[in-house]
Amino acid sequence: MSVPPGTVQDLDTAGRRRMRIPPVLMYHSICASEHPDPHRIRVAPDRLDRHLRLLRRLGLRGVSLAELLEAERRGAADGLVGLTFDDGYADFVEHAMPVLARHGVTATLYVVAGLLGGQNAWDDGPRLGLLDADGVRSVAAAGHEVGSHTMTHADLRGLDAGILRHEVGESRRVLEDVLQAEVPGFCYPWGRFDAAAADAARAAGYDHACVTGDFFPGDRFTLPRAYVAPGDSAPQLLAKLARFRWRMRGAETTPAR
Numbered sequence: 001m002s003v004p005p006g007t008v009q010d011l012d013t014a015g016r017r018r019m020r021i022p023p024v025l026m027y028h029s030i031c032a033s034e035h036p037d038p039h040r041i042r043v044a045p046d047r048l049d050r051h052l053r054l055l056r057r058l059g060l061r062g063v064s065l066a067e068l069l070e071a072e073r074r075g076a077a078d079g080l081v082g083l084t085f086d087d088g089y090a091d092f093v094e095h096a097m098p099v100l101a102r103h104g105v106t107a108t109l110y111v112v113a114g115l116l117g118g119q120n121a122w123d124d125g126p127r128l129g130l131l132d133a134d135g136v137r138s139v140a141a142a143g144h145e146v147g148s149h150t151m152t153h154a155d156l157r158g159l160d161a162g163i164l165r166h167e168v169g170e171s172r173r174v175l176e177d178v179l180q181a182e183v184p185g186f187c188y189p190w191g192r193f194d195a196a197a198a199d200a201a202r203a204a205g206y207d208h209a210c211v212t213g214d215f216f217p218g219d220r221f222t223l224p225r226a227y228v229a230p231g232d233s234a235p236q237l238l239a240k241l242a243r244f245r246w247r248m249r250g251a252e253t254t255p256a257r
């Protein structure tokens with residue numbers, strides 16, 4: 001992929017991209033595994049618990065993406081793993097937060113700001129409830145980061161400029177109003193983005209944005225993440241962490257363009 005115009009590049013003195021973010025994991029719904037899950041977005045609470053136990057055994061600490069990037073800025077991100085949960089499902093409060101609290105870790109929840117208290121209407125799978133404004137506030141009050149996942153979970157690629165601005169900018173405004181706090185993080189629905197979407201996230205005042213697949217090394221607005229599948233065992237998660245580190249190592253040594 002070529003670097004989109006206007007992309008922020010973090011370069012060291014040798015001209016190499018210097019962003020060395022540790023692995024960032026991407027979860028969605030946390031719920032008992034017997035429910036139908038055609039899109040493989042539901043991880044059982046006890047499996048999340050096993051994943052966090054593995055991180056602890058490895059001497060790693062789970063943190064929100066904002067905390068991870070702040071640590072990276074200070075050169076203190078070694079030993080951290082970013083934990084992110086997409087879509088703002090209501091089960092985050094019921095099932096994920098107790099597990100996260102038990103392990104003393106924080107996470108980022110990406111919320112669809114125009115659908116608070118609604119359902120995942122963008123998906124053709126089973127309908128799942130989304131947190132309302134009070135739920136979103138309780139997530140922040142528990143020490144987790146709340147980020148934006150647009151207004152309607154729209155695919156941002158090729159969108160009309162006005163609609164794109166609304167999806168990206170208005171969602172930040174809505175969440176800042178709900179939380180009475182700044183919202184620095186953005187996440188592209190389905191991880192899909194183009195140069196206009198990344199520019200819109202920058203223009204809306206976000207500090208960073210994350211994706212799921214391809215990313216631009218060193219670009220705060222296409223931060224990569226590793227998808228966690230419902231059935232991922234500890235060794236499979238370990239392999240995903242290793243693969244993430246390998247991808248980032250490759251990114252560090254890519255010559256600047």
Ligand SMILES: [Zn+2]
Nearest residue numbers: 086087189190
């Ligand atoms: Zn999503």
